[in-house]
Ligand SMILES: CC(=O)CC(=O)SCCNC(=O)CCNC(=O)[C@H](O)C(C)(C)COP(=O)(O)OP(=O)(O)OC[C@H]1O[C@@H](n2cnc3c(N)ncnc32)[C@H](O)[C@@H]1OP(=O)(O)O
């Protein structure tokens with residue numbers, strides 16, 4: 001199937017990155033969010049991140065302008081009805097995602113492919129709530145989308161071969177590398193990464209180290225580009241907690257128990273960079289550890 005028009009739902013940090021890479025690869029992108037402010041912020045961020053690529057001579061000014069020209073925005077979900085491919089990148093909550101697909105599907109063409117950028121939720125279960133489980137897949141980008149090479153492709157139990165092949169081609173057309181993962185809680189990357197982040201929060205909770213010493217240890221001692229707590233703030237602590245809950249519920253093993261301190265930060269609304277406070281406080285000139 002030929003994909004030209006791409007609808008992206010959710011204009012948070014993932015949605016804006018996904019819109020960015022699709023527009024740069026020549027697709028027409030319609031970006032949707034319930035909040036006009038989120039759409040305005042997303043367009044400004046896309047402009048800034050494309051600008052970085054111009055400065056670093058990865059793309060030209062003309063390519064940047066063309067990419068921006070291919071992105072439109074809407075707060076009306078049903079405007080995405082003409083899309084060939086829909087990528088849902090809204091908040092990591094199953095009820096939110098299910099409601100989006102249920103509201104959208106009566107307006108779609110019969111052959112539109114539906115995908116979710118979920119970090120952890122069962123693709124089979126999301127697909128089963130739509131009218132086209134055979135044309136439904138997980139399409140899991142990594143953050144920051146314009147930089148990270150990997151895209152996980154997750155087939156639900158009913159996903160058909162033409163849908164999988166089409167999505168493999170789409171990932172290739174973005175210049176990215178696909179890795180296929182089976183449909184189990186949190187797939188591959190987050191099955192491995194998130195327990196490490198959760199363990200870093202336990203290390204903090206138990207007083208083994210403080211925010212700075214834990215992050216320095218993993219950066220200088222294990223060559224990670226970001227410390228685990230800095231990375232958790234970058235991903236979003238609400239998203240980290242949601243993924244740990246899916247692992248804990250889905251695999252029924254206490255080793256996935258979310259750290260109570262992670263829960264407390266989320267309860268405080270300290271979600272990391274996106275709320276300017278998490279394991280670090282970002283409100284000043286430089287990030288300051290909160291513990
Ligand atoms: C939760 C999930 O479901 C799955 C996930 O995504 S898990 C998270 C996966 N992501 C990671 O693990 C990221 C780990 N961190 C890193 O790799 C690096 O710190 C980083 C790439 C984010 C930044 O690297 P850095 O060396 O500190 O910064 P910097 O030198 O300024 O930037 C490196 C490149 O990234 C780009 N960049 C940095 N931040 C960016 C952003 N937020 N958006 C777009 N581009 C960005 C820069 O323009 C630069 O591009 P080029 O190399 O093409 O010139």
Ligand SMILES: NC(=O)C1=CN([C@@H]2O[C@H](COP(=O)(O)OP(=O)(O)OC[C@H]3O[C@@H](n4cnc5c(N)ncnc54)[C@H](OP(=O)(O)O)[C@@H]3O)[C@@H](O)[C@H]2O)C=CC1
Pocket residue numbers: 009010011012013014015032033034035038089090091092093096100117118119120140141142143234235236239274
């Ligand atoms: N953060 C990360 O590193 C990664 C996240 N993901 C996944 O991508 C998805 C998005 O995450 P992320 O971008 O970080 O989250 P953000 O919180 O940054 O953005 C989510 C956006 O979705 C919006 N939204 C909520 N409900 C709806 C709706 N019904 N219709 C349209 N938009 C809606 C939110 O609006 P509002 O703020 O007004 O509620 C917000 O703007 C999640 O499934 C997450 O697990 C995947 C890979 C990496």
